[in-house]
Amino acid sequence: MDRDDITEHLRFARELGVDGVSTDPSWRAREDAAPRSAEQAQPEPHPEREPEGRTTIALTAVDALAAVRADIGDCTRCKLHTLGRKQVVFGVGNPDADLMFVGEAPGADEDIQGIPFVGRAGQLLTDIIEKGLKIPRSDVYIANVIKCRPPQNRNPEPDEVATCEPFLFQQIDIIKPKVIVALGKFGAQTLLRTLEPISKLRGRVFEYRGSKLIPTFHPAYLLRNPSSKREVWEDMKLVLKLLAES
């Protein structure tokens, strides 16, 4: 069984509600193979040894994100794969993060390194997270709506968004952050399905897939308009308040 087969198997198992696998060969021959009730099938957060010797390994957020990444593979699902992208930029950070940042699409530096927000705008975002929020960057999760760099950093096109955004939705549903910060007009408008300008969206809290979503200005915009840092700091204070409340 190759990696794709394993990934597909894990995904299928999750859809069926399976939350773990046994490493005990005798478990395969068990007689009580009847389906377990939902109550009996409560997922275990960590591997543990059960009384009869069955070892259960829970499918963690790490496993689930790895399965999504493997599913994306060297993606050719939209035309961006033919337009000069070097690699897929999946996402980075803590799979159990309380706080998630979602940007638009990788830029040149991200395309080279395969990590979101690593250029000048990325350094500013890191400062906002570490110096402003006082949270290590490795404790949050950072991703983009689109996983491949559009040519000349143009805006992603509707067909590209429609093809790629399900991967972001899977990331959000696995991580289940308490708070999502949508960075910039494109990220916010795409997630919220609105054409309202970012200046009208920021400063507000939206319900989104079980999380609180706060739009704010993109760090690249802040590099061009440093006076807007004050508004972003107001938004970050709102983030801290929501994290403290939840």
Ligand code: SF4
């Ligand atoms: S942008 Fe998304 S859908 Fe398009 S090729 Fe990249 S990973 Fe695939």
